[in-house]
Amino acid sequence: MDMERVLVAGAGQMGRGIAQVLAEAGYAVVLCDTSQALAERGRALIADQWQRAVARGKLTPDAAAAALARIEPVADLAAAAGCQLAIEAVPEDLTVKKDVFQQLDTYLPADAVLASNTSSLPITQLAAATRRPWQVIGMHFMNPVPVLPLVELVRGLVTADEVYEQARALVLRLGKTPVLVRDVPGFVSNRVLMPLVNEAVWCLYEGVATAADVDRVLTLGMRHPLGPLALADLIGLDTCLAILEVLHQGYGDPKFRPCPLLRQYVQAGWLGRKSGRGFFTYTDGGPAGPSPALARTGQGTGG
Ligand SMILES: NC(=O)c1ccc[n+]([C@@H]2O[C@H](COP(=O)([O-])OP(=O)(O)OC[C@H]3O[C@@H](n4cnc5c(N)ncnc54)[C@H](O)[C@@H]3O)[C@@H](O)[C@H]2O)c1
Known part of the structure; x- marks a missing residue:
């Protein structure tokens, strides 16, 4: 054909x-x-x-x-x-x-x-x-x-x-x-990647470290080219949430439960790079730093 x-x-x-x-x-x-x-x-x-x-x-x-x-x-x-x-x-x-x-x-x-x-x-x-x-x-x-x-x-x-x-x-x-x-939920890529992204959001949610520091652990410590929160911003937080919902429902396993902070950001319209703001803020030229509201709530980072 x-x-x-x-x-x-x-x-x-x-x-x-x-x-x-x-x-x-x-x-x-x-x-x-x-x-x-x-x-x-x-x-x-x-x-x-x-x-x-x-x-x-x-x-x-x-x-x-x-x-x-x-x-x-x-x-x-x-x-x-x-x-x-x-x-x-x-x-x-x-x-x-x-x-x-x-x-x-x-x-x-x-x-x-x-x-x-x-x-x-x-x-x-x-x-x-x-x-x-x-x-x-x-x-x-x-x-x-x-x-x-x-x-x-x-x-x-x-x-x-x-x-x-x-x-x-x-x-x-x-x-x-x-x-x-x-044909299983999330295939291989997102079945493996999304729990990592979600766990990084849980770390931020629980105040374990700032967004930039969560990402630094993975970039400097594990040689990931992008930290999981910056990667989530690249993928789109709406897309990450949708994938986690499919995994959660598809496997019926609580390990895929989306972090409430991810859901809240999507509700706020903070979708990552495509909306200019997610875990970090973006200008057309690229990342511009931590999200201002994150900085206000103490969840942000000094950069
Ligand atoms: N973002 C990623 O990193 C990534 C990676 C791999 C796969 N995907 C998948 O690719 C798909 C698209 O993701 P995206 O990141 O490009 O989303 P996006 O939000 O950037 O783009 C979706 C586009 O579809 C358009 N659209 C909506 N309804 C339509 C319709 N009825 N007919 C034609 N166009 C319509 C929207 O206007 C929008 O331009 C999703 O299924 C997503 O899971 C995303």
Whole structure:
């Protein structure tokens, strides 16, 4: 099956990253969000990345222009009609994802593949929302997509061998490394990572150390490139909370219970980098220090 034209649903941080690597590899990409403005903003942010690469001499202006021409921003999933693959990267919410899957199932050609970039939700359950469950697969890209080589490939209960092989070939063409995992909540990545993130939030909540010091223990002591709280800010605190809820419910194990502080930050709209504030505050240029309110409540850090 020819998969040269791919629809990416969701032009948030993951959808943009996936669209970027697909366009760089020569695929025609239809980038869909809930409004034309959001889809176009997604394309513009990808263009910024390529402009930076051009400025650093890593990409020629012609290659950047050609890749940009391969991305078509749209506001309607009906554009899936011309695609052989759709990769869904909408928020980590089962209801939202099921709705998108049902729409994509309606619009995609009968032999097309439907992939989800979900971090934790059951692929089998998403597949069951469609009339083509054997053509549904999890393709879990890592953040930031252009930088990290891993893609977890998650086979649902009835995912066909052929579909798995197609997804694997696509990942290899992107220059990335596929790892096959079973369809369990959080797969391997977030089943292992989220308890670490959550425990770091518990440490902050209980006043064990400041946010910066919790992170320093992991960066300086364990050589993690990012501390768990900065990583949570990068992932998005709403996404971390959603994943922990799926793990907690999926395994029925209290070890996954989300820390109340994480829930409170999400309620406050502190979603991490994407909202400018999470455990740390951010300017467009990067981290700007501890969250001011954290500093006020004594939970912050001297930096
Ligand atoms: N953030 C991470 O580090 C990370 C890593 C791997 C996987 N994921 C997964 O990727 C998915 C997206 O996460 P994100 O961080 O990009 O979120 P995000 O909030 O940055 O982006 C989600 C985008 O989806 C759009 N959207 C919402 N409903 C839509 C619809 N019906 N049709 C089209 N677009 C719609 C939103 O407007 C938004 O632009 C989630 O399932 C998440 O769990 C996230």
